[in-house]
Amino acid sequence: MRLGVLFSGGKDSAFACWKAMQKEEVVCLITIVSRNPESYMFHTPNIRLAALQAESAGLPLLEMETEGEKETELLDLRGALLAARERFGIEGLVTGAILSVYQATRLQRVCYELGLWCFNPLWLADQDEYMEELLDAGFRVIITGVFASPFDGSWLGREIDRRTLDELRMIAREHRITLTGEGGEFETFVIDAPFFSRRVAIEEGSRVYRNHNGVFRIERAGLVAR
Template sequence: MNIAVLFTGGKDSVFAVHVLREKGLSVKVLISIVPSYEYSMLYHKPYPQVLMLQAYSMGIPLETATVVNPERELTVLDEVLSRCVRRYGVSALASGAVLSRFQRERFEKIALKHGLEAIHPNWGIDQKTYLRTLTRYGIRFIIQSITTMGLPHSMLGRVLSMEDVERILVLSEKYGFNPSFEGGEAETLVVDAPLFKYRLECEGSVEERSEYEAFFNIKKCWLTPKN
Protein backbone atom coordinates (compact mmCIF):
# COMPACT_ATOMS: atom_id res chain seq x y z
CA MET A 1 0.00 0.00 0.00
CA ASN A 2 1.40 3.37 -1.05
CA ILE A 3 0.27 6.17 1.23
CA ALA A 4 0.06 9.96 0.99
CA VAL A 5 0.07 11.60 4.43
CA LEU A 6 -1.53 14.96 5.14
CA PHE A 7 1.37 16.76 6.78
CA THR A 8 1.46 19.89 8.93
CA GLY A 9 4.82 19.47 10.61
CA GLY A 10 3.07 19.22 13.98
CA LYS A 11 3.08 16.36 16.44
CA ASP A 12 0.02 14.53 15.10
CA SER A 13 1.06 14.25 11.46
CA VAL A 14 4.67 13.37 12.32
CA PHE A 15 3.50 10.65 14.71
CA ALA A 16 1.14 9.32 12.03
CA VAL A 17 4.08 8.89 9.65
CA HIS A 18 5.99 6.94 12.30
CA VAL A 19 3.03 4.69 13.12
CA LEU A 20 2.49 3.87 9.45
CA ARG A 21 6.17 3.09 8.91
CA GLU A 22 6.24 0.86 11.99
CA LYS A 23 3.36 -1.11 10.48
CA GLY A 24 5.50 -1.71 7.40
CA LEU A 25 3.47 0.58 5.15
CA SER A 26 5.05 2.74 2.45
CA VAL A 27 4.73 6.50 2.94
CA LYS A 28 5.35 7.74 -0.59
CA VAL A 29 4.62 11.46 -0.22
CA LEU A 30 3.67 14.15 2.27
CA ILE A 31 0.92 16.62 1.34
CA SER A 32 0.83 20.06 2.94
CA ILE A 33 -1.93 22.58 2.32
CA VAL A 34 -0.86 26.04 3.50
CA PRO A 35 -3.61 28.61 4.17
CA SER A 36 -2.59 32.20 3.40
CA TYR A 37 -5.10 33.49 5.97
CA GLU A 38 -4.94 33.43 9.75
CA TYR A 39 -7.47 30.83 10.88
CA SER A 40 -8.59 27.61 9.22
CA MET A 41 -11.01 25.02 10.63
CA LEU A 42 -9.43 22.31 8.48
CA TYR A 43 -5.70 22.99 8.29
CA HIS A 44 -2.83 23.92 10.55
CA LYS A 45 -0.99 26.98 9.20
CA PRO A 46 2.63 25.82 8.87
CA TYR A 47 5.80 27.54 7.70
CA PRO A 48 6.59 26.22 4.19
CA GLN A 49 10.36 26.34 4.78
CA VAL A 50 9.95 24.27 7.94
CA LEU A 51 7.90 21.67 6.06
CA MET A 52 10.62 21.33 3.44
CA LEU A 53 13.31 20.80 6.08
CA GLN A 54 11.25 18.23 7.95
CA ALA A 55 10.47 16.31 4.76
CA TYR A 56 14.14 16.36 3.77
CA SER A 57 15.14 15.13 7.23
CA MET A 58 12.79 12.14 6.86
CA GLY A 59 13.70 11.53 3.22
CA ILE A 60 10.08 11.72 2.00
CA PRO A 61 8.92 13.81 -0.98
CA LEU A 62 6.72 16.80 -0.18
CA GLU A 63 3.90 18.26 -2.27
CA THR A 64 2.54 21.64 -1.16
CA ALA A 65 -0.17 24.04 -2.25
CA THR A 66 -1.36 27.40 -0.95
CA VAL A 67 -5.04 28.11 -0.43
CA VAL A 68 -6.16 31.75 -0.42
CA ASN A 69 -9.91 31.25 -0.15
CA PRO A 70 -11.38 29.27 2.78
CA GLU A 71 -14.15 28.05 0.49
CA ARG A 72 -11.54 26.29 -1.68
CA GLU A 73 -9.80 24.33 1.08
CA LEU A 74 -11.10 20.96 -0.09
CA THR A 75 -10.80 21.87 -3.76
CA VAL A 76 -7.09 22.58 -3.39
CA LEU A 77 -6.55 19.28 -1.57
CA ASP A 78 -8.49 17.52 -4.31
CA GLU A 79 -6.15 18.99 -6.94
CA VAL A 80 -2.97 18.07 -5.05
CA LEU A 81 -4.20 14.58 -4.31
CA SER A 82 -5.00 14.03 -7.97
CA ARG A 83 -1.40 14.98 -8.79
CA CYS A 84 -0.04 12.62 -6.13
CA VAL A 85 -2.08 9.69 -7.43
CA ARG A 86 -0.48 10.19 -10.84
CA ARG A 87 3.07 10.86 -9.65
CA TYR A 88 3.40 8.43 -6.76
CA GLY A 89 0.74 5.80 -7.38
CA VAL A 90 -0.77 6.29 -3.92
CA SER A 91 -3.64 4.03 -2.91
CA ALA A 92 -4.42 5.54 0.49
CA LEU A 93 -4.66 8.93 2.19
CA ALA A 94 -3.64 9.21 5.85
CA SER A 95 -4.15 12.02 8.34
CA GLY A 96 -3.01 12.76 11.85
CA ALA A 97 -6.57 13.31 13.07
CA VAL A 98 -7.02 12.28 16.69
CA LEU A 99 -10.47 13.48 17.69
CA SER A 100 -11.83 15.88 15.07
CA ARG A 101 -14.74 14.35 13.15
CA PHE A 102 -14.90 17.58 11.14
CA GLN A 103 -11.46 16.88 9.68
CA ARG A 104 -11.88 13.13 9.40
CA GLU A 105 -15.15 13.26 7.45
CA ARG A 106 -13.84 15.81 4.96
CA PHE A 107 -10.57 13.98 4.35
CA GLU A 108 -12.46 10.71 3.87
CA LYS A 109 -14.78 12.36 1.34
CA ILE A 110 -11.81 13.49 -0.76
CA ALA A 111 -10.11 10.09 -0.46
CA LEU A 112 -13.28 8.32 -1.59
CA LYS A 113 -13.54 10.58 -4.63
CA HIS A 114 -10.14 9.29 -5.78
CA GLY A 115 -10.85 5.68 -4.87
CA LEU A 116 -8.37 5.78 -1.99
CA GLU A 117 -8.52 4.16 1.40
CA ALA A 118 -8.63 6.67 4.28
CA ILE A 119 -6.38 5.93 7.26
CA HIS A 120 -6.21 7.72 10.61
CA PRO A 121 -3.51 5.94 12.65
CA ASN A 122 -3.84 8.26 15.68
CA TRP A 123 -7.62 8.12 15.87
CA GLY A 124 -9.05 7.57 19.35
CA ILE A 125 -5.73 7.66 21.19
CA ASP A 126 -6.16 8.49 24.87
CA GLN A 127 -6.05 12.28 25.16
CA LYS A 128 -4.69 12.33 28.70
CA THR A 129 -1.64 10.22 27.90
CA TYR A 130 -0.98 11.27 24.30
CA LEU A 131 1.65 13.93 25.05
CA ARG A 132 3.43 11.47 27.35
CA THR A 133 3.36 8.86 24.59
CA LEU A 134 4.90 11.26 22.08
CA THR A 135 7.67 12.37 24.44
CA ARG A 136 8.59 8.82 25.43
CA TYR A 137 8.55 7.79 21.79
CA GLY A 138 11.22 10.36 21.01
CA ILE A 139 9.16 13.01 19.24
CA ARG A 140 10.43 16.43 20.32
CA PHE A 141 8.26 19.44 19.63
CA ILE A 142 7.72 23.08 20.44
CA ILE A 143 4.47 24.95 20.93
CA GLN A 144 4.13 27.41 18.07
CA SER A 145 0.85 29.08 19.02
CA ILE A 146 -1.46 29.31 22.03
CA THR A 147 -5.12 30.31 21.76
CA THR A 148 -6.59 29.32 25.10
CA MET A 149 -6.71 30.23 28.76
CA GLY A 150 -4.31 28.36 31.01
CA LEU A 151 -1.31 27.61 28.79
CA PRO A 152 1.69 29.75 29.84
CA HIS A 153 3.16 31.83 27.04
CA SER A 154 6.59 30.96 28.43
CA MET A 155 6.18 27.53 26.80
CA LEU A 156 6.24 29.01 23.31
CA GLY A 157 9.23 28.24 21.14
CA ARG A 158 11.06 25.78 23.38
CA VAL A 159 11.24 22.02 23.22
CA LEU A 160 8.85 20.57 25.77
CA SER A 161 10.26 18.26 28.44
CA MET A 162 8.36 15.54 30.25
CA GLU A 163 8.06 17.98 33.15
CA ASP A 164 6.36 20.45 30.79
CA VAL A 165 4.02 17.71 29.59
CA GLU A 166 3.00 16.86 33.14
CA ARG A 167 2.35 20.54 33.82
CA ILE A 168 0.16 20.80 30.72
CA LEU A 169 -1.89 17.82 31.89
CA VAL A 170 -2.45 19.47 35.28
CA LEU A 171 -3.38 22.79 33.66
CA SER A 172 -5.80 21.10 31.26
CA GLU A 173 -7.71 19.72 34.24
CA LYS A 174 -7.77 23.14 35.90
CA TYR A 175 -8.77 25.22 32.87
CA GLY A 176 -10.72 22.67 30.86
CA PHE A 177 -8.76 22.66 27.59
CA ASN A 178 -7.98 19.51 25.60
CA PRO A 179 -4.61 18.15 26.81
CA SER A 180 -3.51 17.19 23.29
CA PHE A 181 -4.77 20.51 21.81
CA GLU A 182 -7.34 18.83 19.57
CA GLY A 183 -9.67 21.76 20.13
CA GLY A 184 -7.18 24.14 18.51
CA GLU A 185 -5.88 25.38 21.89
CA ALA A 186 -2.31 25.24 20.59
CA GLU A 187 -0.32 24.26 17.52
CA THR A 188 2.96 22.37 17.63
CA LEU A 189 6.03 21.98 15.48
CA VAL A 190 8.24 18.86 15.59
CA VAL A 191 11.98 19.52 15.72
CA ASP A 192 13.18 15.93 16.14
CA ALA A 193 11.81 12.40 15.85
CA PRO A 194 13.13 8.87 15.32
CA LEU A 195 12.79 9.13 11.52
CA PHE A 196 14.57 12.50 11.37
CA LYS A 197 18.12 12.21 10.07
CA TYR A 198 18.75 15.83 11.12
CA ARG A 199 17.41 17.91 13.97
CA LEU A 200 15.50 21.11 13.20
CA GLU A 201 16.69 24.31 14.87
CA CYS A 202 14.51 27.41 15.02
CA GLU A 203 15.04 31.03 16.03
CA GLY A 204 12.20 33.45 16.48
CA SER A 205 10.29 35.74 18.79
CA VAL A 206 7.10 35.60 20.82
CA GLU A 207 4.16 37.78 19.76
CA GLU A 208 1.55 38.24 22.48
CA ARG A 209 -1.80 39.43 21.15
CA SER A 210 -3.79 38.98 24.34
CA GLU A 211 -3.76 37.10 27.63
CA TYR A 212 -5.09 34.05 25.78
CA GLU A 213 -3.42 34.34 22.37
CA ALA A 214 0.28 34.30 21.55
CA PHE A 215 2.55 33.03 18.79
CA PHE A 216 6.15 32.00 18.26
CA ASN A 217 7.09 33.66 14.97
CA ILE A 218 9.95 31.80 13.30
CA LYS A 219 12.60 34.06 11.81
CA LYS A 220 15.19 31.45 10.90
CA CYS A 221 15.32 27.66 10.74
CA TRP A 222 17.93 25.13 9.71
CA LEU A 223 18.94 21.47 10.05
CA THR A 224 21.80 20.26 12.20
CA PRO A 225 23.36 16.76 12.36
CA LYS A 226 22.18 14.49 15.18
CA ASN A 227 24.64 12.80 17.49
Protein backbone atom coordinates in the same frame (compact mmCIF):
# COMPACT_ATOMS: atom_id res chain seq x y z
CA MET B 1 0.42 0.13 0.19
CA ARG B 2 1.92 3.43 -1.02
CA LEU B 3 0.71 6.25 1.21
CA GLY B 4 0.90 10.03 1.37
CA VAL B 5 0.75 11.78 4.73
CA LEU B 6 -1.19 15.02 5.16
CA PHE B 7 1.58 16.84 6.95
CA SER B 8 1.51 20.11 8.89
CA GLY B 9 4.84 19.82 10.68
CA GLY B 10 3.05 19.46 14.02
CA LYS B 11 3.14 16.47 16.34
CA ASP B 12 -0.09 14.75 15.24
CA SER B 13 0.67 14.44 11.54
CA ALA B 14 4.30 13.56 12.25
CA PHE B 15 3.32 10.85 14.73
CA ALA B 16 0.67 9.50 12.33
CA CYS B 17 3.39 9.40 9.65
CA TRP B 18 5.67 7.41 11.93
CA LYS B 19 2.86 4.96 12.77
CA ALA B 20 2.12 4.51 9.07
CA MET B 21 5.80 3.79 8.42
CA GLN B 22 5.61 0.79 10.79
CA LYS B 23 2.92 -0.90 8.67
CA GLU B 24 2.94 0.49 5.13
CA GLU B 25 5.14 2.45 2.74
CA VAL B 26 5.05 6.24 3.14
CA VAL B 27 6.09 7.74 -0.21
CA CYS B 28 5.44 11.46 0.22
CA LEU B 29 4.34 14.22 2.56
CA ILE B 30 1.51 16.53 1.46
CA THR B 31 1.26 20.03 2.85
CA ILE B 32 -1.57 22.47 2.33
CA VAL B 33 -0.37 26.03 2.77
CA SER B 34 -3.31 28.25 3.67
CA ARG B 35 -3.19 32.01 3.15
CA ASN B 36 -6.14 32.39 5.49
CA PRO B 37 -5.10 32.62 9.15
CA GLU B 38 -8.64 31.54 10.09
CA SER B 39 -8.53 28.34 8.00
CA TYR B 40 -10.62 25.62 9.62
CA MET B 41 -8.49 22.81 8.30
CA PHE B 42 -4.98 23.80 7.44
CA HIS B 43 -3.63 26.96 9.01
CA THR B 44 -0.44 26.71 10.98
CA PRO B 45 2.23 29.42 11.37
CA ASN B 46 5.36 27.48 10.42
CA ILE B 47 4.00 25.42 7.55
CA ARG B 48 6.85 26.47 5.25
CA LEU B 49 9.27 24.68 7.53
CA ALA B 50 7.68 21.36 6.51
CA ALA B 51 10.19 21.35 3.64
CA LEU B 52 13.02 21.11 6.16
CA GLN B 53 11.31 18.27 8.01
CA ALA B 54 10.65 16.43 4.74
CA GLU B 55 14.32 16.76 3.83
CA SER B 56 15.33 15.29 7.16
CA ALA B 57 12.83 12.45 6.67
CA GLY B 58 14.16 11.78 3.17
CA LEU B 59 10.66 12.13 1.71
CA PRO B 60 9.42 14.26 -1.18
CA LEU B 61 7.09 17.08 -0.16
CA LEU B 62 4.11 18.09 -2.23
CA GLU B 63 3.06 21.65 -1.32
CA MET B 64 -0.32 23.02 -2.39
CA GLU B 65 -1.36 26.61 -1.73
CA THR B 66 -4.96 27.46 -0.85
CA GLU B 67 -6.80 30.71 -0.23
CA GLY B 68 -8.25 28.88 2.75
CA GLU B 69 -11.93 29.60 2.16
CA LYS B 70 -14.09 27.22 4.16
CA GLU B 71 -15.17 24.88 1.36
CA THR B 72 -12.81 25.66 -1.52
CA GLU B 73 -9.84 24.51 0.53
CA LEU B 74 -11.26 21.02 0.15
CA LEU B 75 -11.02 21.40 -3.61
CA ASP B 76 -7.39 22.36 -3.11
CA LEU B 77 -6.87 19.29 -0.94
CA ARG B 78 -8.46 17.22 -3.69
CA GLY B 79 -6.05 18.76 -6.19
CA ALA B 80 -3.10 17.96 -3.93
CA LEU B 81 -4.21 14.33 -3.55
CA LEU B 82 -4.67 13.98 -7.31
CA ALA B 83 -1.17 15.36 -7.85
CA ALA B 84 0.24 12.98 -5.21
CA ARG B 85 -1.50 10.05 -6.88
CA GLU B 86 -0.10 11.03 -10.25
CA ARG B 87 3.46 11.80 -9.13
CA PHE B 88 3.99 9.29 -6.36
CA GLY B 89 1.33 6.65 -7.02
CA ILE B 90 -0.31 6.98 -3.61
CA GLU B 91 -3.14 4.56 -2.85
CA GLY B 92 -4.12 6.15 0.41
CA LEU B 93 -3.83 9.14 2.74
CA VAL B 94 -2.70 9.21 6.37
CA THR B 95 -3.96 11.98 8.66
CA GLY B 96 -3.33 12.97 12.25
CA ALA B 97 -7.03 13.49 13.08
CA ILE B 98 -7.73 12.57 16.72
CA LEU B 99 -11.16 13.80 17.71
CA SER B 100 -12.42 16.28 15.17
CA VAL B 101 -15.44 14.83 13.40
CA TYR B 102 -15.50 18.00 11.26
CA GLN B 103 -11.98 17.38 9.98
CA ALA B 104 -12.31 13.59 9.69
CA THR B 105 -15.59 13.82 7.75
CA ARG B 106 -14.12 16.11 5.13
CA LEU B 107 -10.93 14.10 4.72
CA GLN B 108 -12.87 10.83 4.46
CA ARG B 109 -15.15 12.30 1.79
CA VAL B 110 -12.32 13.60 -0.39
CA CYS B 111 -10.46 10.28 -0.16
CA TYR B 112 -13.58 8.27 -0.98
CA GLU B 113 -14.31 10.41 -4.04
CA LEU B 114 -10.81 9.72 -5.32
CA GLY B 115 -10.83 6.02 -4.46
CA LEU B 116 -8.07 6.50 -1.88
CA TRP B 117 -7.81 4.67 1.42
CA CYS B 118 -7.98 6.97 4.45
CA PHE B 119 -5.98 6.12 7.56
CA ASN B 120 -6.34 7.95 10.88
CA PRO B 121 -4.06 6.02 13.25
CA LEU B 122 -4.57 8.49 16.13
CA TRP B 123 -8.38 8.46 15.88
CA LEU B 124 -9.97 8.53 19.37
CA ALA B 125 -6.54 8.00 20.92
CA ASP B 126 -6.32 8.27 24.69
CA GLN B 127 -4.73 11.69 25.09
CA ASP B 128 -2.49 10.80 27.98
CA GLU B 129 -1.24 7.55 26.44
CA TYR B 130 -0.65 9.31 23.13
CA MET B 131 1.52 12.04 24.65
CA GLU B 132 3.53 9.45 26.60
CA GLU B 133 4.02 7.34 23.48
CA LEU B 134 5.12 10.43 21.54
CA LEU B 135 7.88 11.26 24.02
CA ASP B 136 8.87 7.61 24.50
CA ALA B 137 9.32 7.24 20.73
CA GLY B 138 11.85 10.07 20.75
CA PHE B 139 9.82 12.90 19.23
CA ARG B 140 10.92 16.39 20.22
CA VAL B 141 8.12 18.91 19.94
CA ILE B 142 7.91 22.63 20.64
CA ILE B 143 4.85 24.83 21.14
CA THR B 144 4.52 27.30 18.27
CA GLY B 145 1.11 28.76 18.96
CA VAL B 146 -1.16 29.30 21.96
CA PHE B 147 -4.81 30.19 21.53
CA ALA B 148 -6.47 29.70 24.91
CA SER B 149 -6.36 30.73 28.54
CA PRO B 150 -4.22 30.26 30.66
CA PHE B 151 -1.31 30.06 28.22
CA ASP B 152 0.93 33.10 28.31
CA GLY B 153 3.82 34.20 26.10
CA SER B 154 6.30 32.05 28.05
CA TRP B 155 4.82 28.93 26.41
CA LEU B 156 5.86 30.04 22.93
CA GLY B 157 8.90 28.10 21.71
CA ARG B 158 8.88 25.83 24.77
CA GLU B 159 9.70 22.14 24.27
CA ILE B 160 7.13 19.60 25.49
CA ASP B 161 9.36 17.51 27.73
CA ARG B 162 8.22 15.43 30.74
CA ARG B 163 8.06 18.46 33.02
CA THR B 164 6.05 20.50 30.51
CA LEU B 165 3.76 17.53 29.89
CA ASP B 166 3.03 17.37 33.64
CA GLU B 167 2.20 21.07 33.59
CA LEU B 168 -0.04 20.60 30.55
CA ARG B 169 -1.85 17.79 32.38
CA MET B 170 -2.63 20.12 35.29
CA ILE B 171 -3.80 22.87 32.94
CA ALA B 172 -5.93 20.41 30.95
CA ARG B 173 -7.63 19.27 34.17
CA GLU B 174 -8.22 22.75 35.59
CA HIS B 175 -9.15 24.60 32.43
CA ARG B 176 -11.04 21.92 30.53
CA ILE B 177 -8.76 21.96 27.52
CA THR B 178 -7.44 18.93 25.64
CA LEU B 179 -3.99 17.64 26.60
CA THR B 180 -3.09 17.24 22.93
CA GLY B 181 -4.25 20.70 21.85
CA GLU B 182 -6.79 18.98 19.60
CA GLY B 183 -9.35 21.66 20.43
CA GLY B 184 -7.04 24.28 18.90
CA GLU B 185 -5.70 25.43 22.29
CA PHE B 186 -2.09 25.21 21.13
CA GLU B 187 -0.07 24.28 18.09
CA THR B 188 3.19 22.42 17.82
CA PHE B 189 6.21 21.92 15.58
CA VAL B 190 8.34 18.77 15.50
CA ILE B 191 12.06 19.46 15.74
CA ASP B 192 13.11 15.81 15.88
CA ALA B 193 11.48 12.47 15.15
CA PRO B 194 12.60 8.85 14.96
CA PHE B 195 12.36 9.00 11.16
CA PHE B 196 14.43 12.20 10.82
CA SER B 197 18.08 11.80 9.82
CA ARG B 198 18.98 15.12 11.47
CA ARG B 199 17.20 17.40 13.92
CA VAL B 200 15.83 20.85 13.15
CA ALA B 201 17.88 23.56 14.84
CA ILE B 202 16.05 26.85 15.25
CA GLU B 203 18.51 29.70 14.71
CA GLU B 204 16.09 32.59 15.01
CA GLY B 205 12.49 32.88 16.14
CA SER B 206 10.07 35.66 16.98
CA ARG B 207 7.17 35.78 19.38
CA VAL B 208 3.91 37.70 19.02
CA TYR B 209 1.57 37.42 21.98
CA ARG B 210 -1.58 39.16 23.16
CA ASN B 211 -4.52 38.10 25.34
CA HIS B 212 -3.86 34.35 25.42
CA ASN B 213 -3.20 34.30 21.69
CA GLY B 214 0.32 34.01 20.44
CA VAL B 215 2.55 32.62 17.76
CA PHE B 216 6.19 31.56 17.75
CA ARG B 217 7.39 32.11 14.21
CA ILE B 218 10.54 30.26 13.19
CA GLU B 219 12.45 32.82 11.14
CA ARG B 220 15.57 30.80 10.43
CA ALA B 221 16.31 27.11 10.93
CA GLY B 222 18.58 24.39 9.61
CA LEU B 223 19.26 20.68 9.95
CA VAL B 224 22.07 19.58 12.25
CA ALA B 225 23.40 16.22 13.46
CA ARG B 226 21.90 15.01 16.75
